Amino acid sequence: MVATVYETPDDALEGVGDGATVMVGGFVSAGSPSHLILALKRRGTKDLTAIANNIGLGDKLDELCEQRQLRKMIASFAIRASGGRRSRFEELYHAGEVELELVPQGTLAERIRAGGAGIGGFLTRTGLGTPLAEGKQELELGGERYLLERPLRADVALIRAQRADRLGNLVYREAGRNFNPVMATAADLVICEVEEIVEPGELDPERIGTPAAYVDRLVRCDPIEVRWSG
Amino acid sequence: MPGLTRELVALRTARELPEGAVVNLGIGLPTEVAGFLPEGRLVLFQAENGILGYGGISDADYDPDRINAGGQPVDLLPGASFFDSASSFAMIRGGHVDVAVLGGLQVSERGDLANWFVPERGGGSVGGAMDLAVGARRLIVAMAHTTRDGAPRIVSECSYPLTAPRCVDLIVTDLAVIEVMPEGLLLRELAPGVSAEEVQAATEPRLALAGDLREMAL
Numbered sequence: 376m377v378a379t380v381y382e383t384p385d386d387a388l389e390g391v392g393d394g395a396t397v398m399v400g401g402f403v404s405a406g407s408p409s410h411l412i413l414a415l416k417r418r419g420t421k422d423l424t425a426i427a428n429n430i431g432l433g434d435k436l437d438e439l440c441e442q443r444q445l446r447k448m449i450a451s452f453a454i455r456a457s458g459g460r461r462s463r464f465e466e467l468y469h470a471g472e473v474e475l476e477l478v479p480q481g482t483l484a485e486r487i488r489a490g491g492a493g494i495g496g497f498l499t500r501t502g503l504g505t506p507l508a509e510g511k512q513e514l515e516l517g518g519e520r521y522l523l524e525r526p527l528r529a530d531v532a533l534i535r536a537q538r539a540d541r542l543g544n545l546v547y548r549e550a551g552r553n554f555n556p557v558m559a560t561a562a563d564l565v566i567c568e569v570e571e572i573v574e575p576g577e578l579d580p581e582r583i584g585t586p587a588a589y590v591d592r593l594v595r596c597d598p599i600e601v602r603w604s605g
Numbered sequence: 606m607p608g609l610t611r612e613l614v615a616l617r618t619a620r621e622l623p624e625g626a627v628v629n630l631g632i633g634l635p636t637e638v639a640g641f642l643p644e645g646r647l648v649l650f651q652a653e654n655g656i657l658g659y660g661g662i663s664d665a666d667y668d669p670d671r672i673n674a675g676g677q678p679v680d681l682l683p684g685a686s687f688f689d690s691a692s693s694f695a696m697i698r699g700g701h702v703d704v705a706v707l708g709g710l711q712v713s714e715r716g717d718l719a720n721w722f723v724p725e726r727g728g729g730s731v732g733g734a735m736d737l738a739v740g741a742r743r744l745i746v747a748m749a750h751t752t753r754d755g756a757p758r759i760v761s762e763c764s765y766p767l768t769a770p771r772c773v774d775l776i777v778t779d780l781a782v783i784e785v786m787p788e789g790l791l792l793r794e795l796a797p798g799v800s801a802e803e804v805q806a807a808t809e810p811r812l813a814l815a816g817d818l819r820e821m822a823l
Contacts, residue, residue: 402654402655402672402674402690403672403676404667404669404670404672404676405654405655405669405670405671405672406670407669428690432676433676450730451730451731451732451733452730452731452732453730454728454729454730455728455729455730456721456722456723456726456728456729456730457726458726465728468728469727469728477730477731478731479731479732479733479734479735479736480653480690480694480731480732480733480736481653481690481693481694481697481698481733481735481736481740482694482735482736483690484689484690484691484693484694485691485694487691488691499698499739500698500739501698501735501736501739501740501769502735503739503769503770504717504767504769504770505735505766505767505768505769506722506766506767507731507735547687547689548670549656549668549670549671549687550652550654550655550656550670550671550672550687551669551670552655552687552688552689552690553654553655553689553690554689554690555689556689556691557689557690557691584689598669600669601669602667603672603676603677
């Protein structure tokens, strides 16, 4: 189906309920759907499982911890090894009030890709011989050992692109791509914020990063500045 | 004991990057390697968040979409490209990154690397380190030779959780350059003013001395 354009990020979250699994695109400041995250905060949706590369590095996702909206976080970066000021997520994590599944960044991306591509899992050497292999099946094939990694899907994906047309074709900017294109494939409801929405035909088909088939809802928002605070 | 500054460790590490290589630099000290490439050497730096071909840390205004994996604003060099995270880690896991330079908490005599979790601080995050440790064709660890308390970081067995077993090829520290060989660790170069005995005293496993053991050329 093609996309529907919504007036505000709050409207665009219509139907997102307590207990949902939500993928959130972005790599700290790059390509982060900050308006949609803040709308999710205003909405007060609870018991969420969030899937994102990072939380607590200056990203708006950390604000969902203010009212304890997260039950579980699946991420590659959430807890710092160094000291310094703790993020809200780190406070909750160290208090045992939120669950964390730490996933190597490439495995996270590929699990989401598998989820969106109808693939039942994949084999990787990443994580073998480490604590992150615990509970996962190991296989030996062709003399090489691998971990079996399972796909990830979500009820909702919140993503960001630079521009879209009304059908939902997306154009990304620079390193703002990161997890956005794979997450667009791996959720039942894909909501994208963009700086500009144009008419079909105005985007160069050669430049489309995510085709309209993947995107359900669009909302136009001016960018919010996000600064890394690692 | 005299030893190299961070900048000189970065400079010595930069000499390891061959012409035309695709190179990923980890967060922390490895990031500084980009600033010390020998004049005229062409290297494509990969940032796992989706850039191939960035230059150094940028002085320009902060552009939220033009950062490296450590969140620092970067310059783009001619020939740069952008890609998404799944493609980025296909590049890494698939053996298309020639060299990765990562920081380390501990390296074992077999080349096991621990660099993501500090048990006494109760935390750590993995980012792309495990994928890089497994996927890069050559892995260089650039780190301080000992902890602040003087304990060896080059150990017989890592006591910290591993990033990957048997993955490190070369260790560059403030005291020495050490190669991980199938039979153990080989001391190749010494920092100026540092003796092989001093390096051994700061290292847990036994070091073999290279036939051409020499002072680092800086």
